Structures are given as structure tokens and as C-alpha cells.
Amino acid sequence: MQVVKTSDGAGAVEQLRACGRQGSDAEWVSWAIGRINADYTRSADTHLIPLDLPALPDIAIYLKDESSHPTGSLKHRLARSLFLHALCSGRIGPDTAIVEASSGSTAVSEAYFARMLKLRFVAVVPARTAAEKIEAIEAQGGVCHKVEDPATIYEVAQALAAELGGYYMDQFTYAERATDWRGNNNIAESIFAQMEREPSPIPEWIVCGAGTGGTSATLGRFVRYHCHASRICVADPEASVFHRHWSDPRVTTVAGACSLIEGIGRPRAEPSFIPSVVDRMEIVGDAASIAAARALSQRLGRRVGGSTGTNLVACARLAAEMARAGRRGSIVTLLCDSGDRYASTIFSDAWLRARDLDIAPDLKAIESFFDTGDYRM
Structure with missing residues (x-):
């Protein structure tokens, strides 16, 4: 999918809303886990x-x-674990849009794994996030949706995931168990x-x-x-x-x-x-x-x-x-x-x-x- 980059991510998010859908496929999940494990083995x-x-x-x-x-x-380790946890829990399929609330680094890493699995990715980030992090997320093919109040990133990310028929990765809940x-x-x-x-x-x-x-x-x-x-x-x-x-x-x-x-x-x-x-x-x-x-x-x-x-x-x-x-x-x-x-x-x-x-x-x-x-x- 072509990613449209805008200053606030709104245009790209609208595009994702138009085509997002949930999917589940055992063969694809096996392939996806193999891709992530192969990436780890190369590292x-x-x-x-x-x-x-x-x-x-x-x-x-x-x-x-x-x-x-x-x-x-450091968030590369977390993103890998979150993806494997979600895949093995049956929460991600071949057409799942991934959404995350992040101050930047986790989103960079999750965008990397989403691109590896050919999944769409949206990062909900505080508007004051360093420009270099925004650029890094976009360089991995992700879309940034900025919010003025950092305290709202959780709710906004969850709402976006629901609208897209996607999955809110929720690092703040699953980090300790993934x-x-x-x-x-x-x-x-x-x-x-x-x-x-x-x-x-x-x-x-x-x-x-x-x-x-x-x-x-x-x-x-x-x-x-x-x-x-x-x-x-x-x-x-x-x-x-x-x-x-x-x-x-x-x-x-x-x-x-x-x-x-x-x-x-x-x-x-x-x-x-x-x-x-x-x-x-x-x-x-x-x-x-x-x-x-x-x-x-x-x-x-x-x-x-x-x-x-x-x-x-x-x-x-x-x-x-x-x-x-x-x-x-x-x-x-x-x-x-x-x-x-x-x-x-x-x-x-x-x-x-x-x-x-x-x-x-x-x-x-x-x-x-x-x-x-x-x-x-």
C-alpha cells in the first residue's frame, strides 16, 4: 500500500480506514513467526x-x-516480543493493521517488524516527539498520528485500532508478559x-x-x-x-x-x-x-x-x-x-x-x- 505522509498523519490514517480489515490464517502466522525468528538469527x-x-x-x-x-x-527487543506474543495469541493476521501508542522508539521498532510482515502500521505519538524519531518511523513505512496531549495516546490508539479493524499492540500492558x-x-x-x-x-x-x-x-x-x-x-x-x-x-x-x-x-x-x-x-x-x-x-x-x-x-x-x-x-x-x-x-x-x-x-x-x-x- 502506498503510504501518504502528512504533518499530522490524518490523510494516511483515512487511507488506512478505507482498506483495513482483520485477517487470520494459520499458514501466514507460521510464515510470520519464521520471518521474525530468522531476523533474530541473523542478528x-x-x-x-x-x-x-x-x-x-x-x-x-x-x-x-x-x-x-x-x-x-532497546525497544527492538520489546517490539519483537510483542509481535511474537500477539501472533501466537491469535491477535494478528495477514491483513491486520497494527496501531501503537509510543513516545517514538517502540514505534520505530514495531514499524520495522510490521514492514517485515507486510502489515500496515500507525504510531500514535505526542506532538512534541523528536523530529528524528518521526522520520525514523516513516522511514520504516509507518504512519504517525500526532496528539497534543500525551496522556491521550492510549485512548486514541485504541480507538484508531477499532476503526481500522486492526490491533492495538499496547506495549504498556503487554511489555512485562510478552x-x-x-x-x-x-x-x-x-x-x-x-x-x-x-x-x-x-x-x-x-x-x-x-x-x-x-x-x-x-x-x-x-x-x-x-x-x-x-x-x-x-x-x-x-x-x-x-x-x-x-x-x-x-x-x-x-x-x-x-x-x-x-x-x-x-x-x-x-x-x-x-x-x-x-x-x-x-x-x-x-x-x-x-x-x-x-x-x-x-x-x-x-x-x-x-x-x-x-x-x-x-x-x-x-x-x-x-x-x-x-x-x-x-x-x-x-x-x-x-x-x-x-x-x-x-x-x-x-x-x-x-x-x-x-x-x-x-x-x-x-x-x-x-x-x-x-x-x-
Whole structure:
């Protein structure tokens, strides 16, 4: 089908409404699962990168580089699992239009798999989503339907799927159950396999963010199932509800401005976020996340996204705490996606000025951590 690209996706969505229909075909499902599994077989695992920290000789920090997936982010794993879960549950057929609510990266990955299976794909995204992510979704053949209020993406996506006779993938509900957390080439199993020959092979901490909560659920369940001593820390933006919900389960929503860090932090406690498998939450301001992303980008010689900066701030706090207590060990975190997707946002000084965001103090703090091993913000 020819995809019509418009500024708000309305023209393309109308085209999809005109021809969408539900289908089910056992042979096609078998073919589709085979296509996805073949794609996985062709793919290499992502690297585990040690961070150079001479000031902390007894503490090692590793970055699991999820930006090297074909669609450039951690969400590639999630999209694959969501498609397989939906296919095996009988929810997707050869003519099913796929609809997803997303801040961008999951939609990029889902568009990739939808194109692989020759399925139509619509992403319902907040209007403020980085232009680079919109372009990436469209490059995979997807259509973007923008909404002004990010809190409405769920309802809009569900309504569009119903109108198209399609399927709302609903990553926020199915992320924690679509992945086999016991170990089936998931991210947790990969981390522990890659750590086997390191000086401290069982990490003291594994640090991740929460967008759906699926990654922290997978990591936490895997650690408990295999009786590892590792603890799970979720790095969460200040504006997010997750850290509030973790402290008090009665808090399920938060009002006010959203975080500037795309992909993590939500105004609603998502069904896939499982507080009971999280050992600690670290609250990180947007300025600190952006400063850390920029500082780490300089050290690696390539840009990393804002959520990676959020993770790094949490790692810095944990590492400094371990050093003060005289503890040895390792910390593993995620390099979630490439910073090239945020060239017009967090890597733009003009963008920061327009939001009156001063990252200089936080930049000084994270650089001091690299130099001294201490973090004081």
C-alpha cells in the first residue's frame, strides 16, 4: 500500500480506514513467526562496554549497548516480543493493521517488524516527539498520528485500532508478559552471560529506566528466578509517576509538565511496571540527565540518548556510595539508544535555552564523577 505522509498523519490514517480489515490464517502466522525468528538469527548480540573509571579501581560500570539493534534502541527487543506474543495469541493476521501508542522508539521498532510482515502500521505519538524519531518511523513505512496531549495516546490508539479493524499492540500492558523473563535470549540472560569472565561477574546493581516497566520486570524476575544477589535500580525522571507509585502504590497518576527525557517516565503507572521487583528508585532531574548524556557522549565519541544519561546519573550515585562504604563490585546499565535521534532536542543549545534549562552545574558534577569517582548533585 502506498503510504501518504502528512504533518499530522490524518490523510494516511483515512487511507488506512478505507482498506483495513482483520485477517487470520494459520499458514501466514507460521510464515510470520519464521520471518521474525530468522531476523533474530541473523542478528548479533549487543555489546557490553566497560566504562573507563580510573578513579574507581574497585568498581566497574558496564553499558549494555542497545543502540546497535537494527532499529537503534532497546525497544527492538520489546517490539519483537510483542509481535511474537500477539501472533501466537491469535491477535494478528495477514491483513491486520497494527496501531501503537509510543513516545517514538517502540514505534520505530514495531514499524520495522510490521514492514517485515507486510502489515500496515500507525504510531500514535505526542506532538512534541523528536523530529528524528518521526522520520525514523516513516522511514520504516509507518504512519504517525500526532496528539497534543500525551496522556491521550492510549485512548486514541485504541480507538484508531477499532476503526481500522486492526490491533492495538499496547506495549504498556503487554511489555512485562510478552518477554520470557526466565531466560530465552532476553536482555537479562544476555547481561549475565557477558559478565561471566569479568572480575565481579554478578553485578551489585543493574540500572535501567522505566517507560513501560517491561525491562525492570524482566530483570527483576530473572534475578530472583536464578537466585542472583544483584539488585535492580530504576532511574526515573522527576516528573514521572513511577517513583511515586513505588513509594506509595495508591499514587497512580501525576499531573503537570512531562519530563523532557523521551522514552522513560510516565504520567500514569503503567500495567507493566511491577514495583515489587524493584529494589531502589533514583529520581533524576532533566538537566542532570541531559548533562550526563552529553558528558558520556564526549567520552564514547558518539552520542547517546537522554535516558542513557538518566541511567548514568543513577550509576554515579550508586558507585560513589559503594566507594564511600569501601565496597567492590560491578554495576550494569543500559545504553538505550543513539543520541542522533535527539540532535534537535537535548543536543541543541537553542532548544535548552528555549526551555530555560541550565545544565552547567550538572555537567560539572558528572565530569567530577569521571575525574574523582565522587558524585555530589
